[in-house]
Amino acid sequence: MTATTTPYAGLTTPSTARRLLTAPTTGPLAALLIACVFFSFSTDQFLTGGNFSLIVQQVMVVGTLAIGQTLIILTAGIDLSCGAVMAFGSIMMARMAAEGSLPPLLAIGLGLLVCAGFGLLNGVLTEKIPLPPFIVTLGMLNVAFALTHIYSKEQTVTELPGPLTALGGTFPLGHTDITYGSLVTIALFLLFAYALSGTGWGRHVYALGNSVEAARLNGVRTSRLTIGVYTVAGLLYGVAALLLVSRTGVGDPQAGQTDNLDSITAVVIGGTSLFGGRGSVLGTFIGVLIVGVFRNGLQLMGVASIYQTLITGVLVILAVTVDQISRKKAR
Amino acid sequence: MTTADSPTPVLQARGLVKRYGQVTAIDGADFDLLPGEVLAVIGDNGAGKTSLIKALTGAIVPDAGEIRLNGEPIRFTGPQSARAHGIETVHQDLAVAASMDIASNMFLGRELRRPGVLGSVFRMLDKKRMRQEAAEHMADLKIGLRSLTQAVETLSGGQRQAVAVARSVAWARSVVVMDEPTAALGVKESGQVLDLIRRVRDRGLPVVLISHNMPHVFEIADRIHVHRLGRRAAVIKPSEYSMAEVVAIMTGALTVDGSGGTVVADSEAAKAAGVQAT
Ligand SMILES: Nc1ncnc2c1ncn2[C@@H]1O[C@H](COP(=O)(O)OP(=O)(O)OP(=O)(O)O)[C@@H](O)[C@H]1O
Ligand SMILES: [Mg+2]
Numbered sequence: 001m002t003a004t005t006t007p008y009a010g011l012t013t014p015s016t017a018r019r020l021l022t023a024p025t026t027g028p029l030a031a032l033l034i035a036c037v038f039f040s041f042s043t044d045q046f047l048t049g050g051n052f053s054l055i056v057q058q059v060m061v062v063g064t065l066a067i068g069q070t071l072i073i074l075t076a077g078i079d080l081s082c083g084a085v086m087a088f089g090s091i092m093m094a095r096m097a098a099e100g101s102l103p104p105l106l107a108i109g110l111g112l113l114v115c116a117g118f119g120l121l122n123g124v125l126t127e128k129i130p131l132p133p134f135i136v137t138l139g140m141l142n143v144a145f146a147l148t149h150i151y152s153k154e155q156t157v158t159e160l161p162g163p164l165t166a167l168g169g170t171f172p173l174g175h176t177d178i179t180y181g182s183l184v185t186i187a188l189f190l191l192f193a194y195a196l197s198g199t200g201w202g203r204h205v206y207a208l209g210n211s212v213e214a215a216r217l218n219g220v221r222t223s224r225l226t227i228g229v230y231t232v233a234g235l236l237y238g239v240a241a242l243l244l245v246s247r248t249g250v251g252d253p254q255a256g257q258t259d260n261l262d263s264i265t266a267v268v269i270g271g272t273s274l275f276g277g278r279g280s281v282l283g284t285f286i287g288v289l290i291v292g293v294f295r296n297g298l299q300l301m302g303v304a305s306i307y308q309t310l311i312t313g314v315l316v317i318l319a320v321t322v323d324q325i326s327r328k329k330a331r
Numbered sequence: 332m333t334t335a336d337s338p339t340p341v342l343q344a345r346g347l348v349k350r351y352g353q354v355t356a357i358d359g360a361d362f363d364l365l366p367g368e369v370l371a372v373i374g375d376n377g378a379g380k381t382s383l384i385k386a387l388t389g390a391i392v393p394d395a396g397e398i399r400l401n402g403e404p405i406r407f408t409g410p411q412s413a414r415a416h417g418i419e420t421v422h423q424d425l426a427v428a429a430s431m432d433i434a435s436n437m438f439l440g441r442e443l444r445r446p447g448v449l450g451s452v453f454r455m456l457d458k459k460r461m462r463q464e465a466a467e468h469m470a471d472l473k474i475g476l477r478s479l480t481q482a483v484e485t486l487s488g489g490q491r492q493a494v495a496v497a498r499s500v501a502w503a504r505s506v507v508v509m510d511e512p513t514a515a516l517g518v519k520e521s522g523q524v525l526d527l528i529r530r531v532r533d534r535g536l537p538v539v540l541i542s543h544n545m546p547h548v549f550e551i552a553d554r555i556h557v558h559r560l561g562r563r564a565a566v567i568k569p570s571e572y573s574m575a576e577v578v579a580i581m582t583g584a585l586t587v588d589g590s591g592g593t594v595v596a597d598s599e600a601a602k603a604a605g606v607q608a609t
Contacts, residue, residue, distance in 0.1 A: 199453075211428060
């Protein structure tokens with residue numbers, strides 16, 4: 001055995017081209033581009049700045065939920081309660097500001113806090129009892145849904161003070177009007193893309209999703225990390241609540257009922273594995289856009305909305321199939 | 332075992348107990364690791380070797396018993412507290428994150444941050460330095476993994492084991508514990524791990540090696556801790572016993588008395604194992 005031997009040989013650095021081809025976001029990105037090209041040729045209205053601004057506006061609420069959902073799914077969890085928590089947060093903010101005569105900013109702050117509280121509770125129940133996240137968040141979905149209807153007395157809250165709808169305001173970029181809310185969503189995507197890939201916290205989230213025990217044995221405080229992830233996700237649902245209110249201009253107790261599944265759809269289409277440990281918020285961003293582009297493009301082509309749902313369903317199954325196959329290859 | 336003039340054990344345990352419901356995985360086990368030695372821990376499947384070293388490395392908290400590090404009583408509250416004391420472990424299941432690359436696994440739980448505000452405020456990882464240092468550690472240990480940016484799941488079982496071994500050796504400051512580090516390895520690779528263990532010992536670090544491979548154990552161990560039914564059955568020197576005798580101690584056919592002599596506990600079994608009491 002000399003110093004020059006290379007035991008465990010057979011490893012080579014994959015070329016940049018190969019790495020790009022096999023990167024998990026490549027597939028979703030290609031799908032997005034193909035869809036965009038297809039719709040550009042199919043309808044004149046698709047390829048305009050105004051339409052793209054509209055797509056981003058349409059997806060910003062689900063997109064923000066999907067960031068939280070991505071974090072949770074990366075830890076091999078799942079959150080069915082995100083849409084309901086958001087609905088409760090939005091109705092709280094709206095009612096407290098409009099009728100409870102609280103200062104609007106305080107109402108927003110309390111709404112954010114309550115949403116984070118729901119996340120914290122999800123995390124604690126998942127981690128400390130412990131219970132499967134599917135069950136905990138299914139329960140929390142019903143709790144938050146019921147609370148929304150009890151608290152709102154089934155009434156839509158209108159005539160909201162300015163700060164609650166401020167994010168719905170626009171500024172011109174060239175000839176296109178962009179909402180501030182879209183910027184918030186994009187900023188959050190960037191922030192969490194960085195947190196996941198650039199910080200130790202992010203690495204620990206991935207490690208946790210790979211194997212809780214391996215993470216623990218390497219000194220990761222897994223329990224605290226899990227609870228933290230659910231809490232941060234809750235806070236993001238609070239931001240989504242504010243975006244929702246600002247976009248619709250009302251507090252609507254019926255809002256967000258399919259958003260939990262829509263957010264999971266976006267995460268999965270974006271290439272994040274439901275088994276945890278692999279994926280990215282960049283992928284989720286692409287996934288959110290894919291869903292938005294399909295909805296928008298098909299709508300512009302005059303296709304009935306039920307077909308949009310059909311196609312989304314097919315995309316999800318396709319994405320999960322790709323994930324399964326690539327995971328098998330990796331083994 | 333220990334006489335007045337023998338050195339203070341680096342890691343020592345007395346009367347460790349760990350129960351899992353009805354199963355008693357550790358049943359009053361003692362343990363002594365002396366400075367600079369390679370101590371092999373052997374025993375049948377389910378004897379409790381893994382449980383013992385998990386208790387010694389903070390991975391589980393024992394129900395009873397005492398652990399001493401360099402003579403001082405110590406309680407490990409978790410793996411990180413053992414790591415903080417320089418104890419590194421190669422776990423039987425390797426404890427690697429499969430989808431993460433080799434360098435990330437080497438620095439898992441001990442990531443380096445960029446200097447200045449980037450690190451303190453923005454918590455930015457110093458990926459370049461981690462990759463460099465990981466490469467240096469691998470080179471130091473003469474482990475020739477050529478690309479550190481490859482996901483661990485793309486490695487062979489043996490290569491994964493090499494990563495786990497390298498990680499432990501790179502960070503250990505007082506003790507290295509390896510739970511069957513050669514289990515997935517071929518002849519050549521096993522030889523390399525044994526070589527690595529020797530180099531670690533030459534650096535002055537004691538090594539605990541759990542193995543089912545008797546020739547390996549006899550080749551490298553300074554002393555052999557024989558574990559049986561959740562506790563230490565004997566500690567012997569490989570120079571003073573034959574492999575057959577050690578196997579007989581492991582299975583309970585022979586027992587070792589206080590003075591180090593063997594006593595036939597079960598003459599039928601001893602005869603079957605092909606040994607005679609000394
Ligand atoms: N987490 C656990 N829960 C329940 N029982 C356990 C657990 N860990 C270990 N045991 C039990 O404790 C006993 C000792 O197991 P341990 O893994 O320590 O044995 P071992 O000597 O390392 O065996 P092997 O040579 O097969 O690795 C076994 O009976 C096992 O079933
Ligand atoms: Mg074991």
